[in-house]
Amino acid sequence: MSLQTEVELLRRVTLFAHIDTTKLKLLAFTSERLTYGEGQALFHEGDLGDGAYLILDGEVDVLRNSDSGLILVNHLVKHSLVGEMSILCDVPRTANVVATMPVDALKIRKETFFQLLKEVPQLALEIMRELARRLNHTNDELVAARAALKARSGA
Amino acid sequence: MAENILFGTSSDPAFALNALAVNPQVRHAIAAAGLEDDLVEMGRSIAATMVELFRDFTPDHPFFEEFSFISAAQLPAYELLLKRALGPVTGINGADREKLLVLPFRYIEARHRLGLIDDKIKARIVEARQSFEIQMRGQGSRAVDFYEPLEYNAGATILDNVLFGRMAYGVAQASERVNGVVRDILGAETLEPIILRKGLTFHAGAAGKRLSPVQRQKISLARALIKTPDLLVVNGALSSLDDRQRQEIIASVLSSRAGLATFWVLGQEEQASLFGRILKFEHGRLVMDTTTAELPAAREAAQ
Numbered sequence: 001m002s003l004q005t006e007v008e009l010l011r012r013v014t015l016f017a018h019i020d021t022t023k024l025k026l027l028a029f030t031s032e033r034l035t036y037g038e039g040q041a042l043f044h045e046g047d048l049g050d051g052a053y054l055i056l057d058g059e060v061d062v063l064r065n066s067d068s069g070l071i072l073v074n075h076l077v078k079h080s081l082v083g084e085m086s087i088l089c090d091v092p093r094t095a096n097v098v099a100t101m102p103v104d105a106l107k108i109r110k111e112t113f114f115q116l117l118k119e120v121p122q123l124a125l126e127i128m129r130e131l132a133r134r135l136n137h138t139n140d141e142l143v144a145a146r147a148a149l150k151a152r153s154g155a
Numbered sequence: 156m157a158e159n160i161l162f163g164t165s166s167d168p169a170f171a172l173n174a175l176a177v178n179p180q181v182r183h184a185i186a187a188a189g190l191e192d193d194l195v196e197m198g199r200s201i202a203a204t205m206v207e208l209f210r211d212f213t214p215d216h217p218f219f220e221e222f223s224f225i226s227a228a229q230l231p232a233y234e235l236l237l238k239r240a241l242g243p244v245t246g247i248n249g250a251d252r253e254k255l256l257v258l259p260f261r262y263i264e265a266r267h268r269l270g271l272i273d274d275k276i277k278a279r280i281v282e283a284r285q286s287f288e289i290q291m292r293g294q295g296s297r298a299v300d301f302y303e304p305l306e307y308n309a310g311a312t313i314l315d316n317v318l319f320g321r322m323a324y325g326v327a328q329a330s331e332r333v334n335g336v337v338r339d340i341l342g343a344e345t346l347e348p349i350i351l352r353k354g355l356t357f358h359a360g361a362a363g364k365r366l367s368p369v370q371r372q373k374i375s376l377a378r379a380l381i382k383t384p385d386l387l388v389v390n391g392a393l394s395s396l397d398d399r400q401r402q403e404i405i406a407s408v409l410s411s412r413a414g415l416a417t418f419w420v421l422g423q424e425e426q427a428s429l430f431g432r433i434l435k436f437e438h439g440r441l442v443m444d445t446t447t448a449e450l451p452a453a454r455e456a457a458q
Contacts, residue, residue, distance in 0.1 A: 002270035026208045030222050033268065033325045040327060046398045092398060092423070115218065119211070 003028050006106060009056055012079045015126050023120050030116075032107040036099040042083070047093045049086025051109045055079065058103030063096045070096065087113060088127070157260040160184065162284050163301035164310025170298055176257040180296075184287035190279040191256070196244045197271045198255030201262065202233045204269060210234065224258050265324035313353060317341070368395040373404075380408065387412065390420040398423075405429055 006028040010016045016024060031054075036042060042053055045065050055078050062074035062082070073095060076082055086093050087110040117124050157175050168174060175181045185191050205225045212218055214227035225233050236254060240247045247255065264272045272280075291299055300310045308316055317337050322329050338346065363371045372395050379387060389408075393401045409417060409429055419430065427433045428447055435443035445453035 003268045004270070006268070022207055025204075029204075029208060029267070030218065033265075034327045035325055036327045042327070048394075048397045111217075115216075 006033075006056065009079060010054065010106075013054060013081050015081060015084075015123075015130050018126060019120060019123055023116070023123075027108060027112070027116060028106065030112045031109065034105050034107050036103040036105065038099055038101050040099050040103075042097040042099065042103070042105065043093050045093050045096050049083060049091070049093055049110065051107045052084035052087055052113060053082050053097070054106040054108065055082065056104040056106055058099060058101050058105075060103060061098050061100050063098060064094070065096070075100075084113075088131075156262045156280070159280050160283050160287055161299060162288065163299040164308055165299045166310060167298040172260060173257075175260050176253070180287060180290055180294075184283045184290060187286045188279045188283035190276070190283050192244050193276050193279060194259050195247055195252055195255045197262065197276075198258040199237070199240060199244065199247075200269060200271055201258045202255060203237055206230060206234045206237060224261060263324065313346075313350060372396065376404070376408070380411070383412075383415065386416045386418065388418045388420075398426075402426060 003025060007021060007024045010019075010024045010028060016027070019027075033056075034053075036058075042060065043049075045063075055076060057078050059075065059077050060080075060082065061072055062076065063070040064073050065071075076097075082097055083093070085091075117127075157172050160181060161170065161175075165171075169178055170181075182191075185194065201224050205223050209216075209218060209223050209225075209227075209230060212227070216227070219227045223230075233254070236251050240251050240255070259271070262269075262271065264270075288301055291301075300308055302308060302311075302319070304319060314334075314337065317340070318333065322333055357365075359366050359374075363374065366374070372393055376389070376392055379389075379392075387408075393404060396404070405419065405426060406429055417430075421427055424433075424435065427435075428450065431447060433443065433445050433447065433450060434441060443453055
């Protein structure tokens with residue numbers, strides 16, 4: 001798969017949908033292409049976040065450590081971006097991400113990502129939008145959870 | 156690309172990566188294999204990509220040093236060259252041809268992914284490799300130590316001599332897995348003293364430029380430790396390592412410094428349990444001052 005194909009794939013990620021081709025090409029060129037075998041971890045909870053991963057092919061499980069073992073919190077398919085939270089907020093990885101089949105990924109390094117944010121204000125805007133969208137989604141879930149709790153305690 | 160043609164190691168500056176495009180033996184082999192036009196075409200593609208990607212960056216931007224095939228100072232000249240060199244590659248001559256020929260030697264298809272090397276070019280590169288070796292041997296030149304499966308190559312690292320191949324680019328954790336296998340084969344006991352001795356003679360480069368950030372940080376810490384100071388202050392010195400490695404190093408440093416004071420600035424409270432006294436700051440304010448034994452109680456009180 002060449003840089004050109006990677007650019008096409010980057011474009012399918014919401015975050016990058018409106019970034020111009022040259023900048024996406026730059027993002028791909030300054031990123032590392034990595035392949036993982038089934039069961040291999042992209043990163044572990046608690047690791048230092050050194051980059052975000054774009055899944056070009058394959059699928060991954062997002063698992064969190066808990067007292068009762070690993071808990072599956074998400075399953076991501078190709079064209080998903082994973083691990084960007086940890087580099088944006090500068091916190092250690094909040095989950096384990098494990099390949100559930102052979103995975104082909106583009107690792108966007110933290111420094112490159114921030115350099116790019118500086119050069120491409122539009123990307124910063126897209127990220128704000130995406131984060132706001134997620135916050136909105138989390139708020140909805142919170143409201144639903146509270147309503148469910150209320151209904152249960154009322155019953 | 157350069158390694159694929161040389162197929163050996165050399166300490167002669169005439170065969171260094173940056174000198175290959177003007178090295179007469181290399182040029183002769185490239186011409187003999189009919190590879191020169193291919194390389195000029197590759198050079199033109201690389202130059203066009205570099206100009207496209209990096210033209211908007213200021214000359215001091217770190218991207219140039221890390222990623223660009225063309226330095227910031229040379230980029231405008233290549234931009235002009237590309238405007239001149241539009242037609243078929245056979246029409247590019249003189250200085251322009253030389254400038255484009257320089258670029259592909261550093262190119263690694265698996266890493267740079269510009270899609271420049273097809274089967275035909277691969278075959279010509281192998282042909283150039285053979286013609287280069289025949290020529291060098293014919294001249295009785297010992298400038299290049301060619302790779303020979305049954306001989307030790309003095310110019311290559313111990314690992315390269317064992318592997319006798321390249322670690323596949325882009326396979327996650329490949330080096331850890333390969334290193335593990337090599338260690339298993341050779342046996343840690345036999346290998347470690349040799350590697351330690353060899354490693355200590357390795358040229359680290361100016362300010363450790365040839366070392367990885369992790370290696371640089373470990374060496375800085377080792378330098379501080381070797382002085383056995385009465386008070387050791389560590390602040391962000393292991394930021395390139397992951398949590399598990401950091402935790403291991405903290406534990407071993409502390410056990411090596413029994414009876415001496417060690418002050419460590421930690422990013423996470425969890426790592427504090429190894430220390431005798433814990434001070435916690437939030438937004439520049441001291442919010443907790445406790446000992447390890449009292450830590451659980453102090454945490455509860457804080458909540």
